[in-house]
Amino acid sequence: MLRLDDDATAFLLRLGADRPRRPRRRPRKETVPAGVAKLVAMLPLPAYVAAGMVAGFRESVGTDTDDPRYIELVGELRLASPLFSRLRAPAPTTPTN
Numbered sequence: 115m116l117r118l119d120d121d122a123t124a125f126l127l128r129l130g131a132d133r134p135r136r137p138r139r140r141p142r143k144e145t146v147p148a149g150v151a152k153l154v155a156m157l158p159l160p161a162y163v164a165a166g167m168v169a170g171f172r173e174s175v176g177t178d179t180d181d182p183r184y185i186e187l188v189g190e191l192r193l194a195s196p197l198f199s200r201l202r203a204p205a206p207t208t209p210t211n
Contacts, residue, residue: 122147144183161197168201 118126125147146154175184191198 116153118153119147119149122149125150144187164197165201168198172202 175181178184188202192202
């Protein structure tokens with residue numbers, strides 16, 4: 115049992131909810147409740163689990179990478195997690211001659 119408060123429960127439910135791909139009229143700043151952030155920080159994730167989560171995140175976003183909420187979230191995750199930065203980094207390309 116996670117024992118989440120009302121804010122944390124509502125946040126987690128919003129993560130799985132269907133939502134439009136276009137930005138809302140008045141975008142709002144989304145924040146992770148402190149209890150959820152603490153819970154996630156305590157989870158020792160093996161690298162393959164973290165990689166799967168990042169891949170699932172990329173897949174769920176699809177081609178909507180110009181969404182301001184996506185850009186802000188990725189920026190915050192890159193600052194907060196060196197592992198996320200490594201996993202989210204674009205694949206190196208080989209120059210063609």
